[in-house]
Amino acid sequence: MLKLIQWQWEGYTEFHRSRLNLVMHIVLVPGFICANLYLINSLVNGDYVFALLSLATMGLSIALQGIGHKQEPQASIPFTSAWNAVSRLLVEQWINFPRFVLTGGWWRALQQAS
Template sequence: MILSISMQGKGHSLEKHTAEPFSSPINGIMRIFLEQWITFPRFVLSGHWFQALQSSKKRQLP
């Protein structure tokens, strides 16, 4: 889980629009839980993750 949260932090730091800071410890726990168990799996299963991966590869080519 620590590796997952660190990778999530790294990924979010690369986003054009950063997330707003946590308003409280409970808010932080809930947002991390929701992203890990609901938002990210839905992102992967919908195919958007693969599309984003392909798009990022095209931008990296010289």
């Protein structure tokens, strides 16, 4: 897991340069995280309708982020398997994008974006 976090982080700025993608991420990643937490809460409480809504929200967030990534000058590295996709997406949502924001990388990238 630590290797994945580091690998993703090393090229993070390279894949996050488009103004549209950056703005989409600053809205969609927190939405994904909230939906992810709500999914866990819904499952614990046996509220399966809201669990499904949470899954749908997470899926929409990822789909919209994918559209944002298509605006990038540097294409994302393709997923190699379902597990690779899930692990990379969770690491980005929970670790590397928040880290990108907290270290000032998001703001610098936004200022440099065309």
